[in-house]
Amino acid sequence: MKGKIEKIYKILKANFSLPEPRKLPPVEELVLTILSQNTSDRNRDLAWERLKEKFYSMEKLAEAPLEEIEKAIKPAGLHRQKARRIKEVLNILTERFGGLKIPLKGEELYEFLLSLKGVGPKTAAVVSLFSFGEAYFPVDTHIFRVSNRIPLVRGKTRKEVQDKLNSMIPDSLKKELHLLLIELGRSFCRPKPNCSACPIREYCDFAKDSPSIGEKGKKG
Numbered sequence: 479m480k481g482k483i484e485k486i487y488k489i490l491k492a493n494f495s496l497p498e499p500r501k502l503p504p505v506e507e508l509v510l511t512i513l514s515q516n517t518s519d520r521n522r523d524l525a526w527e528r529l530k531e532k533f534y535s536m537e538k539l540a541e542a543p544l545e546e547i548e549k550a551i552k553p554a555g556l557h558r559q560k561a562r563r564i565k566e567v568l569n570i571l572t573e574r575f576g577g578l579k580i581p582l583k584g585e586e587l588y589e590f591l592l593s594l595k596g597v598g599p600k601t602a603a604v605v606s607l608f609s610f611g612e613a614y615f616p617v618d619t620h621i622f623r624v625s626n627r628i629p630l631v632r633g634k635t636r637k638e639v640q641d642k643l644n645s646m647i648p649d650s651l652k653k654e655l656h657l658l659l660i661e662l663g664r665s666f667c668r669p670k671p672n673c674s675a676c677p678i679r680e681y682c683d684f685a686k687d688s689p690s691i692g693e694k695g696k697k698g
């Protein structure tokens with residue numbers, strides 16, 4: 479399986495340009511991921527801009543009244559729940575670490591992030607990978623779909639697929655392969671896949687088992 483993953487990685491790298499991952503300080507990344515839940519990227523970005531414009535820094539945000547935060551992040555939806563979660567997270571950091579920082583690494587860091595309300599396995603892996611440079615492989619809806627189809631690994635939940643892929647994918651490939659599989663899921667391996675044009679179709683059981691899907695995808 480490791481050989482198959484490496485082959486797929488090489489093909490994807492030759493076919494997609496790697497998007498520039500955002501690189502935010504850890505606490506900002508955490509706040510942003512709370513804003514991201516159950517909303518579009520556009521609404522999340524709008525709420526994030528309004529939040530930064532109003533409070534300038536995470537320290538100011540931590541001191542802000544709940545109602546002000548709710549108002550600022552309204553475009554992200556579920557604004558009351560999200561404002562409460564943001565406040566809770568900032569309070570926990572201040573109480574536990576004496577400031578808005580997370581001086582942890584590896585498994586301890588991942589488990590701490592996971593213990594925060596509103597932070598699930600994908601978010602904990604995203605923050606660990608992109609803000610701390612730790613070797614984690616986050617599984618979002620695109621990667622979950624792609625992994626089950628090829629299959630890289632099969633699983634009923636994103637957590638199950640993430641745990642399996644994390645132990646299989648070499649650490650050195652985790653960041654790039656995460657970004658490349660999302661690109662694949664957005665371009666060819668959408669809910670209605672375009673298998674006939676997909677660069678990795680020869681490694682994909684789904685394409686072999688359902689040849690007509692590719693043609694339908696091509697026409698649609």
Ligand code: SF4
Nearest residue numbers: 667671673676682685
């Ligand atoms: S061949 Fe089809 S199902 Fe397989 S990864 Fe490509 S688009 Fe997805």
